[in-house]
Each structure stands twice: as structure tokens, then as C-alpha cells.
Amino acid sequence: MINKILTKKKKEKIICLTAYSKNLASIIDNYCDIILVGDSVANVVYGMSHTHKITLSTIIQHAQSVRKGTKKSLLVVDMPKGTYDNVAKAIKNAKIIIKKTKCDAVKIESNKKNFKIISGLVRSKIKVMGHIGFTPQFKKKFKVEGKTAKSKNKLLEEAKKVEKAGAFSVVLECISSQAAKEITQHLKIPTIGIGSSSNCDGQILVTDDLIGLSGFYPKFVKKYCDINKIVSKAVKRYRNDVKKKLFPSQNNSF
Ligand code: KIV
Numbered sequence: 001m002i003n004k005i006l007t008k009k010k011k012e013k014i015i016c017l018t019a020y021s022k023n024l025a026s027i028i029d030n031y032c033d034i035i036l037v038g039d040s041v042a043n044v045v046y047g048m049s050h051t052h053k054i055t056l057s058t059i060i061q062h063a064q065s066v067r068k069g070t071k072k073s074l075l076v077v078d079m080p081k082g083t084y085d086n087v088a089k090a091i092k093n094a095k096i097i098i099k100k101t102k103c104d105a106v107k108i109e110s111n112k113k114n115f116k117i118i119s120g121l122v123r124s125k126i127k128v129m130g131h132i133g134f135t136p137q138f139k140k141k142f143k144v145e146g147k148t149a150k151s152k153n154k155l156l157e158e159a160k161k162v163e164k165a166g167a168f169s170v171v172l173e174c175i176s177s178q179a180a181k182e183i184t185q186h187l188k189i190p191t192i193g194i195g196s197s198s199n200c201d202g203q204i205l206v207t208d209d210l211i212g213l214s215g216f217y218p219k220f221v222k223k224y225c226d227i228n229k230i231v232s233k234a235v236k237r238y239r240n241d242v243k244k245k246l247f248p249s250q251n252n253s254f
Contacts, residue, residue, distance in 0.1 A: 017207045029072055059078060078107045122165065
């Protein structure tokens, strides 16, 4: 499955989205190459202030649900902050995630120093997706990177190290179009962009943002439908029907 994704580089865009539950996963599975159970579940589902507040057991529970709705896409699970501080810990926790969720790969964020973690995981036959640019687990303030030549070159070096360490792909989060272009040209592995222009090999968004459920619409998000409005209308109709005794009807009763 990973090989199929790798061969898309420079030929066909790689389609990725997040999912946190079976029902949504089973819809997006029809259109995705990769489904990510992101640690963004912390903010999006639990209303937490930081992704690093999510625990290993919670992400595993969401990934188990997503696994049930994912038949054809590659399933990647984010390793929560603190679960891959050193190689031994990373291998132990990645193995737990894979065993309990049957996912295909794990994703870890780069802190510009943890390349050995990626190579340690890869040596243990664990497939790893890297993540550079804005990495919420390690950065307090949101900032677009790669705007200056110095910052762009640093990102390029980091991306090369992630590739050298053995990652099969790398997420580029909120980096300049030019930096995304150069990194994508230099790497053999696919780059998956979020807020990093169309110069990447693939794109990822948080599905709840794309469908208008999260209420989070920064510049890099495009809202493709307004699920909030759709659900509101349905619930309003349900409320009226119950008040007017139109629901449940005889058809809905035993
Ligand atoms: O947690 C997440 O949803 C992510 C994506 C934004 C790439 O890491």
C-alpha cells in the first residue's frame, strides 16, 4: 500500500484527510490515499488547548474506531507528545499503537533533533511519516516558516534528514510556497502539505474544518460544505416534529 503511494510522486496528487471515528472514516475512505488519526483530535473533538494534551490510550481508542471504517486507505496514527522521547520508548509505544489499532504507519513531529527516533523506528520495521514546519507538539506560537532564504534552507536540511532517517513521507505544515517547492523537488519521498501551497506531492486537511464542523477556518482551510447548517436544520425539524407530535409517527412505533 505504501509503495502505491510512493509511486504517485510527481505523477498524481496524494489525497489525505484526518478522521477520528468510524463513520466519517468510512465516507472519506472512498476518496483518500491516506487517513490520519491526528493528535488534532485533542482540539477538534475534546476542545483541549493543545494537541500535546492527548494521551496514548485516547488516540488508540480513536484509531480503533477509524480502523473499522478504513478499508482501502493507508491508516497513519499520530504519536502523542511524550510517547517518543527516546528510541526505546518510541519503539515500545509505536508497537502498542500498531498492535492495538492495526494501523499501517505512525507519524512523529520533528523537533529538528529527533531524526534518530525515526531511524530507530524504521530499523524496527515500523513505517514512519515525518512532520516539519509548524509542529504544534514542539512550537508554542503559530508561524509560517521558510519565508527567508535562511529559514528555507534550514527546512530543506531538516526534510533531507527526515528522509535519510527512513520516513516514507513527510508532512509540511504551514511553510512558504517556495520552501515547499524546493523541498518537494529535492526529496525522493512524497511531501504532504497543509498550509504549504500546491507545490507538495499531496495535501492534507482536518476533515472537520473542510466540512464546516469545527468552526476553525484559517487561510489555508477551504470549507467545502457547511455541516453545521445542515445539522442545525435537521435538529430544528426534529424539534418541531416532536413538539407537534409528528414524530414518532405510527411508523416509528411498536
Ligand atoms: O494532527 C493533525 O491533524 C495533523 C495534521 C494537521 C497534519 O498533524
